[in-house]
Amino acid sequence: xxxxxxxxxxxxxxxxxxxxxxxxxxxxxxxxxxxxxxxxxxxxxxxxxxxxxxxxxxxxxxxxxxxxxxxxxxxxxxxxxxxxxxxxxxxxxxxxxxxxxxxxxxxxxxxxxxxxxxxxxx
Numbered sequence: 001x002x003x004x005x006x007x008x009x010x011x012x013x014x015x016x017x018x019x020x021x022x023x024x025x026x027x028x029x030x031x032x033x034x035x036x037x038x039x040x041x042x043x044x045x046x047x048x049x050x051x052x053x054x055x056x057x058x059x060x061x062x063x064x065x066x067x068x069x070x071x072x073x074x075x076x077x078x079x080x081x082x083x084x085x086x087x088x089x090x091x092x093x094x095x096x097x098x099x100x101x102x103x104x105x106x107x108x109x110x111x112x113x114x115x116x117x118x119x120x121x122x
Contacts, residue, residue, distance in 0.1 A: 006088060013057040014038060016101045019108050025050070034083050037076035041101075042084065045112075048097045051081045053114075056103040069100050069114065078118045 017027060020043065029042040041052035055068045077098060085094070100114035 008047075009054075009056060012103050016054050016108065017041065017050075018104065020052070020101070021109070023110070025109070029084075032080065032084055034043045034080055035084070036079045039077055039080050039084065045097070045099075048095045049085075050097045050099050051077060051084075052101055053077055057105075069109050074098070074115045075118045081117075100119050 013030070014118060022042065023045075023113065024042045025041040025119070027041060030040070032039045032042055039051050039076050040054040043050055043052065053069050053073070054105075057068070081096065081098070084090075094102050096112050098117065100111045102109045102111060
């Protein structure tokens with residue numbers, strides 16, 4: 001039986017979580033949503049509170065997975081991260097990072113500090 005897009009994405013997200021856990025990341029939240037968007041995985045990598053975007057591409061006909069995280073997506077992730085930090089009363093001096101985990105076929109590429117914080121001025 002063939003998996004639909006959502007099921008395949010969930011399977012790849014499970015694979016990414018296992019990979020992150022094996023690298024010492026402490027996952028604290030998955031699929032965190034508000035009306036502005038969603039963050040796939042939130043966790044701690046050492047002292048850093050990290051917001052992970054997981055992207056999957058089965059082939060290269062639509063480019064590689066990392067290329068799918070454009071400016072608008074980055075801005076939305078930052079807004080959802082602001083909401084998360086406020087909701088969980090994260091101290092202002094908590095170091096944060098925005099990482100992308102790109103899954104191209106079976107290859108997992110964890111891109112640390114993939115993009116910088118985009119504040120509300122945009």
